[in-house]
Structure formats: structure tokens, C-alpha cells
Amino acid sequence: MALYRRLDPERMPHHVAIIMDGNGRWAGKRSLKRFLGHQKGADAVQYIVETCSRIGLPWLTLYAFSLENNLKRPRTEVNFLMMLLRTYLNNNVQRMNDNNVRIRYIGRTEELPGEVRERMQWAEEATVRNTGTTLTLALNYGSRSEIVDAVRRIAAEVKAGKLQPGDINEQDIDRNLYTAYMPDPDLLIRTSGEMRISNYLLWQIAYTEILVTDRLWPDYRGIHLLEAIEEYQRRERRFGGLNTGTESDDVSSLPDRQLVL
DSSP: OHHHHHSOGGGOOSEEEEEOOOHHHHHHHTTOOHHHHHHHHHHHHHHHHHHHHHHTOOEEEEEEEEHHHHHHSOHHHHHHHHHHHHHHHHHHHHHHHHTTOEEEEESOGGGSOHHHHHHHHHHHHHHTTOOSOEEEEEEEEOHHHHHHHHHHHHHHHHHTTSSOGGGOOHHHHHHHSTTTTSOOOSEEEEOTTOOOOOSSSTTTTTTOEEEEOSSOGGGOOHHHHHHHHHHHHHSOOEETTEEOSOOOSOOTTOOOSOOOO
16 A cells, blocks of 8 residues: 555554544434444444554554443443443454454453453453554543552552652652553544543653544544554654654564555
8 A cells, every 4th residue: 555655664653542532423424323333433443453453553542431431321322332342352352363463451440340341351361462463442441540540559559668758750650550561652543523632541641642533433444544644754753842853662573565454
């Protein structure tokens, strides 16, 4: 694909985070029930995951289900989303293994229904040996609650005498976040045109490049991700006003530049 061949392999993002927005609006524009929008959104997830695998993107984090929406959505819709998650895992773990994708999760997942947690654990264990893209689903996630949970863990360390209050630094917060195992995102994409962060990775995106597209999530495909990466590569990244001159880690293991999406 011509667009893929235009990308600079030395300036590929290491971690892309996406706020998947617009499922309901996609369904509404077609006079369909919201549930069908969520189903189409799940299909889009797999398209994007497989594109990330093909281009050698190490980290992909998707905002799948927010803590706030868990409280605001009708119970029938929440139940459908839980069923959809189970179905997605059941149907796609083999495809993840075929594409060398590992799946992980962030959020207050302990509050999810037991049968959902069982499938999540099964999928994580089934893909744990994969070494390509790590797909992280943010489930029952809210960034403020993540920071609260991190502060609670740090407070417990202080109480136990393992850490002095005056010694607490940014690294202590980093290692107590849900995302301690991953690098901060290089690129944050939000679909549906909304100009909000929606309580997503607030600590982690301090210097992340942000791209908003009007395209609704169910219509998002691999070509659109490549377009976003091309836009990312046109930007001059700055970290606190200092231009580092580099955007990514070593990407010498990127595959051949031919790509079919």
C-alpha cells in the first residue's frame, strides 16, 4: 500500500491509545438500535488490532468501557456490552494468536461480572506468550479513579514504613498506576469528532500527540490508522518545550513495507 510505504520506519509511534467513540451515533444515523452500533464497533477493534500487528506497533490501548458509563448507561445496554466482550474474546483469541497479539486489561476489572472476568483471564493466559502487539483494553476504567488507587497504594507503603512522604516522586506514581507495565502513549486518537479526553490516561498523556477525527468508530479501519500515523510523523514533538529530535524506540524489526489492509 502506497500510504504505508510513505511512512518513516524511524519515526513510528511506539504506543497508540484510542478513545473509541461514536457507536451509538453510527447506529442512530442508520435508524438502528445502539446494540448494533456496539457490534460494528467490536468488528472495528479487530481490524485495527490486526493492522497494528502487521505494521509492528508494540502497544495499542483501547478505551472500551468507562467507569462513568457503567453508572450512566441503562442496565440492559451494560449487560449487552458485557456479553459482547465475552463474545469478542471467545471469537478472537485464535486470531490474536495467529497475529502474535497479547491481550491485557486496565481498570477496576474486579467489579465486572464473574463470567466476564473468567473469559478475560482465559484470553490473557491464552495469549501470554505472544511477543507482537500488546492490546490493552481499558474496562471499567477512569483515569481519576486510577490515580486514586495509585495514591492509596503509595499511602499504604508510607504507613508500612517503606516510603517517606518527602521521598515520593513521579516514578512512585508511575509504578502504581494500572499502566506501569507499558510506555506512555505517543499518539492518542479520538473518533467521532468530540474534543474531550473523557477521563482517559490523564497522567500518561502529558506529552502525547492528540488527533481527533470526525469518523465514527464503527467506520474506522486500518487505512485511517495509517493516515493518523502519517499526521503524527508530520508533527514536531516537544516534551516540556524541548524538542528531542526523536519520536520512537528502535523499530528495526518492522516487517517488509508491503501491506494489505
